[in-house]
Amino acid sequence: MEIKMMNLEVTCPSCNVKKNISIPEALFKQKKFGTIKIQVPKGSVCQEHHFIVFVNNLGFIRGYDKIDMQIKAPIQRTEETNNLTLNDWIQMFGLYGIFNLIHAKIFNYPVYIINAKTDEGISKMINRIIDDFLPITYRGTSSITFIKETNYEKIKLEEKYILLMDSLKNILHTPWNQKLRFEFEEEIITQALKLSNDKEQFKLIQKYILKFIKQVEDIKKILDNVKKIDERDLINQLSNNTMTPKISIYKLTLIKEFINRRLSPKLIKKITNKAIEFMKLL
Ligand SMILES: [Zn+2]
Structure with missing residues (x-):
């Protein structure tokens, strides 16, 4: 199904540059989602800043959050891996998406990602890597489920305490307070991104947790x-x-x-x- 998109004019909270971004229209007919967080990557609105836009279910902008982290250019992959690296993860979910995912994993909230084109192999790999961040006793909990459904209207929120994202990196529903800051998660990812080897990066995340x-x-x-x-x-x-x-x-x-x-x-x-x-x- 083709997703119908709409334009939303956003303003960079750092340099005030304004530009339209395009988002699925159906997101805003859904009362169930509440405030949606849209990730705006560097280069999308302005060339220098990466930020989050908070939009309510009527399509009104309720606020912004800045993301000050820098992402280093390509890292060196360890030989044998066709594993996903941290940079691949950031590509897939966005930085802010990663903060949300790590938070959900540590604090045991199930995660659902809709409109996922991810095949079963990748889905298993993602779950295995993120599960390894936790000590053995906590593994196997709060897994990430990829749902192929592309129609937002068909998504039912049976449970309140879940993290719901879509494959466009939008965060549709969080089980925690809207104002939660991800200082801990940001610190972990910042330090991990300073390392230049993908295995070392994941080890460091594990160590922090x-x-x-x-x-x-x-x-x-x-x-x-x-x-x-x-x-x-x-x-x-x-x-x-x-x-x-x-x-x-x-x-x-x-x-x-x-x-x-x-x-x-x-x-x-x-x-x-x-x-x-x-x-x-x-
Ligand atoms: Zn800017």
Whole structure:
């Protein structure tokens, strides 16, 4: 089926250059999608910037987000591989799409990609590579499903807590807050892209995620042994126990999300926040 496209005038949030981009019209007749995030690659609107446009279901632009990362030119592939490299992934899903995919993988949200032309071999390969980012105990969860359906109207959102993308790199539905920033995911990909070997890149991503899960486990140990704990005290105790610098509130939020999605939502309830409690009293 031919997809009917419409024009949308967007403005680069960095240099204010305006230009029309073309997007599937059917995206905006679907109330089910809510705010859609459209990736605008460098060279599409202006020559220098890569950004995200937030568009509501009536086709109105609700905001922009800048992506400041630089992508290095071709990297060296390891001999035997016809494997997909990180750069191939970025080609397929866009940088912002990769942040979303990695977030979904770590925090256990199923992913659906519609209008996919991907054959089964590639689909398996993508799932295998991304699964390898996680330690063995967490593998096989939150897989990516490629759906051949091209008609957006036929897509039903049976479940709220999924990530839904299309093969045009648009992000149609996210299970998390619209305002979620992908600082962690951006850091991982930025560091990986500094390496020039595809295997090393994937290893580094794995290393980052393992380190994060180690922090989750250390936090869980503390929580298992207390009735309640203030989040500041929790951060201090983690730092003391592990002799590492204090983690940020943002990092703690991620750790809480991981525990909530993969371990035990009950454990999270043990974490209190003195500052907020105090505000409530006023
Ligand atoms: Zn620009």
